[in-house]
Amino acid sequence: MKLSENAKLLLKKRYLMPGESFEGLFRRVAKSASRNDKELEKEFYKIMTNLEFLPNSPCLMNAGTKIGQLLACFVLPIEDSLVSIYDTLKNAAIIYQSGGGVGFDFSKIRPRGDLVKTTNGVASGPVSFIKLYNESTEVVKQGGRRRGANMAVLRVDHPDIMEFINSKKEEGRLPHFNISVGITSKFMDALKKDSKYDLINPRTRRVVKKVQAEKVFDNIIENMHSNGEPGIIFLDRLGKGIAATNPCGEVPLEPYEACVLGSINLSKVIVGEKINYEKLGELVRLGVKFLNNILDINKYPLPKIRKKCLKNRKVGLGVMGFADMLIKIKVRYDSASALRIADEVMGFIKSTAKKYSENNKTLLSIAPTGSISIIADCSSSIDPVFSESFNRSINEGDVLSKKYENSDYLVTLKDVKSEQQVKMQAVFQKHVDNAVSKTISFNNDASKSDVKKVVLLGYELGIKGLTVYRDKSREKQVICEVCKNG
Incomplete structure (x- = not known):
């Protein structure tokens, strides 16, 4: 399997069990999630090691261990x-x-x-x-x-x-x-x-x-x-x-409810500058099955949570690598075409997921994918690429670096108007039964009036919630652009 240096560092820091290899981690998770179905185990292992699908962090950390609590x-x-x-x-x-x-x-x-x-x-x-x-x-x-x-x-x-x-x-x-x-x-x-x-x-x-x-x-x-x-x-x-x-806002939950999340890497479903819907459909099928199996094998922290989870069966299948996918199919993030493609892709995921539902009260959710997108080496969630070159701090004090090749179709965050970002969130929300976690970004010189206008636009477009962030408005910033002259 091909892992970036960033992925290797993060996996070593947070996910690997003592003495465990990268392949060993995914074997452990696939075996646990398959519930003794050897064919499923192979399929789960393949989509994870190909970085086509990854579950939420507790699943990667705890599957097949004594802890056994796999929900986020x-x-x-x-x-x-x-x-x-x-x-x-x-x-x-x-x-x-x-x-x-x-x-x-x-x-x-x-x-x-x-x-x-x-x-x-x-x-x-x-x-x-x-x-x-x-x-x-x-x-x-x-x-x-x-x-x-x-x-x-x-x-x-x-x-x-x-x-x-x-x-x-x-x-x-x-x-x-x-x-x-x-x-x-x-x-x-x-x-x-x-x-x-x-x-x-x-x-x-x-x-x-x-x-x-x-x-x-x-x-x-x-x-x-x-x-x-x-x-x-x-x-x-x-x-x-x-x-x-939940803490990032993508899953509205009743008291004592919980949800398991997983994300499909959309940058992996492109063949010859086109979206391979057959492959995407297969990833949706496997993703829904994976998350349902996790609900069934999970060691719940409280009996009340177990009872409610197995009754309502809420799962949240989502996406990451959306911006990378757009670059591969030569569509700019800041275009009307990007909104149309988002509508098509998420509409397809919704209709396909419904076919494989196992009495799930909810099926879809767009999570921030902060850590798993680093492992998958793709753009996070449905966000634009942050910058051509950027550094990202992780909790342990390490700094991860990422650089994109220049392209006419690479549109970085600072060049995507906040109105386009909230429109993108609304397009995905239209097809998602849980919610969409999205931070609407503003350049540092944005005014309070700019922020107000976008929040009201989001309400009019039917989103369930939002956060905003104005660049450099905090002293400590997790992700920072690398200066081109330095």
Whole structure:
């Protein structure tokens, strides 16, 4: 098998068992996922070693080991009591230890200053408990390989919403949490009408204040522009009983639900500058089968999660290498043709995946593919190529380098308008029953007005959520362009 130097370094750092070879890792995963079906084992091994399909990181790390927890995404409920808050924290720690990331909706926690009858004291509010969860994450290393990742969601009608929006204003605060504001249709209606909306105490269900929607929205936009936090989730588009997503936002989940992810490398389905739909269809078939088998063999961290997962059978098959695919078929990312091809490809994946569904409540999801796209040596997810030449930092302090050959069809991130990026997200979302994790990128000189316009465009186009990032708006940036003169 052909692995890049970046892939080898990352696999050695995070994935290989002691004494394990690269081929040994994929044999271990294929054997485990095949459930003693020798033919399937061969097929799974082939598509992984050809870098045509890869499952989420916990699967690569833990398949065939004593840990046996292979799912990436979880959501746990938090009720408004100290017992619930600490029970959930304990359950989250168990999930971190086995390699998963967790999303939480903190909206049921009473606001700061509210009455606590049992002590005649006052409540400290949801943001204080997010800080507690962040500290706990710091001390529990994920599967012994990396620290846990979290998503905190707070409804826009919670009385502490302004404190939440500003909770990551200072760089370095809550480092183990992504935060997203849960936007409601009522809020968006008030925003359109330039009117006020209700802030509601979740304990009493009473309106405590009316605030101008524009004021809250502008505060969200200001923080997005400043450093990319918070993100936004459009709650009414997530589905009944869903109030939170996994840490990167691509899987909306009910309380105690989990999901397994895998991605097809689209750059591997090109033959003679054309998309080989027969090959893509076969990868979809195998991908759906692989993810379903993982659900069945997984060692679940909690009985409640096992019960819900095997009932709902949520999987998230997605893609990576989309930008590389476009270069190979000589289509520019910033063109109308790219949007049309995205529509065709994801529509085909959707219709094919449905044929092989095993009573799956959801089948498709577009994950960021940060680590597995490095292993596959392809562009991440549905994103444009970052730059002709760039460096990427990984947690352990190592820097991975990547260089693209110059081409008329290579369109780098800084040259793709943010409007085109959100249109691309919306095209994929049209065919995806889970969600699309996408960071809409802006050049450093973008204004708050630019950010606001794109967020509103995303809402109009029907996306389920988004984050934005303005280049160099944080001191520490994971991925950086290499200067052409240096």
